[in-house]
Amino acid sequence: MSHTLFLRIAASGFAALLLLAPSLGHSASFTGRVASVSDGDTITLERSLPAPLSTREVRLLSIDAPETFFVDGVPAGDQVVHGRVSRDALRSLLPRGTQVTIVTDRIQTDAFGRVLAHVYRGSLNLNAEMLRRGHAVTYVRWPNSYGRFTAHRAALQEARLGGRGMWNPSNPIDELPFEYRLRVNERTNTRYFGDFSTKTFVRPADYRRIPIEQRLSFASAAEASAAGYRLQF
Structure with a gap:
């Protein structure tokens, strides 16, 4: 950049x-x-x-x-x-x-x-x-x-x-x-990160829970859910 x-x-x-x-x-x-x-x-x-x-x-x-x-x-x-x-x-x-x-x-x-x-x-x-x-x-x-x-x-x-x-x-x-x-x-991070393998996602503050190589990001929880990912608890 x-x-x-x-x-x-x-x-x-x-x-x-x-x-x-x-x-x-x-x-x-x-x-x-x-x-x-x-x-x-x-x-x-x-x-x-x-x-x-x-x-x-x-x-x-x-x-x-x-x-x-x-x-x-x-x-x-x-x-x-x-x-x-x-x-x-x-x-x-x-x-x-x-x-x-x-x-x-x-x-x-x-x-x-x-x-x-x-x-x-x-x-x-x-x-x-x-x-x-x-x-x-x-x-x-x-x-x-x-x-x-x-x-x-x-x-x-x-x-x-x-x-x-x-x-x-x-x-x-x-x-x-x-x-x-x-x-x-x-x-601070505002993106929701998903795990490609498990099809789950986490809140922005928890992105480190997703292994780097499995990460993809969503603009919102609604977008992640619409893509077929479920929230990790």
Whole structure:
């Protein structure tokens, strides 16, 4: 995430980041070329995608890479160090000019107008590859990516078992990216987290009860219940 984007988040309140814009649609596929990589889960294309998306900014869907920004006076821990490693890893996978395929999901854009997508270089799914290399963690928001959950979970588990990237036992990340954003913004979690395997969910304060690799999040208890999940007690 760029420093400019962080300032926009700070100005509008962290709740804006947690809310996805109401851009609902069916999966669509586009091609483009990479202009730049700003962090481990965000790229900019050389040309804007067609309307109604109409943007060059693409957020890799359902993964969360360590952050590269810091706030003056607030300890960053090792977040920024891991964030820069993650960014450089994605840059090595997607040099400027690389042709990519952008595949959207149910919710196509976020609150900042960025396209939420699965990004492919040829047959390589970059979302899964960043998980597999240990440079990102799964962060699935219902209803996006539900059909890809098991593949992403397997990639995350492979990285954790292999001690790769942020899971390296000699230098493990000290807090997940979303936890870092909450802390530096002095916010608490408001999402309800579900367990993909047990089809149960917990209240926001209890999210750590759900194993990282099983987590998906819902905007509300009602949304979780409508998806077929039941509340853990």
